[in-house]
Amino acid sequence: MIHATEAKQLSRAASRLLFTHLDFATKPNGQYPSEDFQKVLARSSFDGEFVHTTAKELQLARNEEIALQQRSPLAKSLLYHLRGLSPDTIDAQFDGVRAATFAHARRRRAFTRPVDVALDIHEWLYYGSDDTPHVCAVNPDRGTNLAYAFVTLCIVDPAVRFTPASESVEADDSRTL
16 A cells, blocks of 8 residues: 555656646636646546546645535536547547656666566446447447457566556457457
């Protein structure tokens, strides 16, 4: 378990390294700056919490007036900005983050010896129309036969948890995999 001090240091280091490559397309006169979005995303990812929960905690820590029974306006704003980004823009930003992560790992000599890797197929079940882009047919499970599917490349080592690549699966045939 990571202690609070270590978590803050790790969050700051990750923010300096990764968030310079993310652009949320916020306007200068917007209610929330990109820095607020970055804080929410960092804490959500480290704590494994929902964005709305994390945004409310941040707003409460700053003594902002919020309605606890309603959705967080900060989270709604973040999700609004994320929805406005095109898939190509998101891919380019992830590529920038990935490149920065590899450069940092190379500078720190994180991987000086060969490592074992694994390819994993992930399916996030989908309950909408089969005409939705990027949705493919899967074995029926929990009331649906549709899912967003993607493959990840992971380093298999007890001391390191690292996913250097992922790719979405566009179709449900084995040749695509």
